[in-house]
Amino acid sequence: MFSVTVRDHMMVAHSFRGETFGPAQALHGATFLVDATFRRAALDADGIVVDIAAAARELNAILAAFHLRNLDDDPSLAGRNTTTEVLAQVIADRLVERVHAGAFGPGARELAGVTVTLHESHVAWAGYERGL
Template identity: 65%
Template sequence: MFSLTVRDHVMVAHSFRGEVFGPAQQLHGATFIVDATFQRAELDDDNIVVDIGLASEQLKAVLGALNYRNLDDVEEFAGINTSTEFLAKVIADRIAGAIAAGKLGEGAHGLNELTITLHESHVAWASYRRSL
């Protein structure tokens, strides 16, 4: 399996409901380093996994919709704990939609899998992996 990873970051504010979150129940900020890893069994006709420039552009576009936002105020997230794991899935699903729409080029239609990893810090991160 071949893979290619592009990286960006996103800054958000949010709060959580539930005792398990302790002090994070209060409004707080988070800066995530975000890795998008694209995988395929065989390289495309150009001997690449995916166009690195287009992959970077789409990751930036998806993150741009979340960047500098208080996620508590985003209607589609109303009543949802926007955990690191949850956000990884949201980002993965949005990038998968961009792939399906052809925004990563025709060669991207041969991708098998996408993994989004959000690094909360140098000691903690979460990922979501999905088939394409």
């Protein structure tokens, strides 16, 4: 399996519901380093997994919807604790929607999967992997 990863970041504010989260139940900020990895079994006719520029552009566009915003106010996330794991899934799902919409070009039709990893710090991260 071949893979290509692009990286970006976002800074958000959010709060959590539930005793599990202790002080994080209050509004707080988080900065995430975000990796999006695209996989496929065989390279396309151009010898690539996916157009890296398109992958970077699409990841940036998805993160721009969250960057410097309070996630508690985002209607698309209403009713969910915006944990690192949940955000990884939301971003991966939106990337797959953009692949299916053609934003990555025709070569992306053969992608097998996408993995999104959000790094909370240099010692903690979470991710979500899904097929296409």
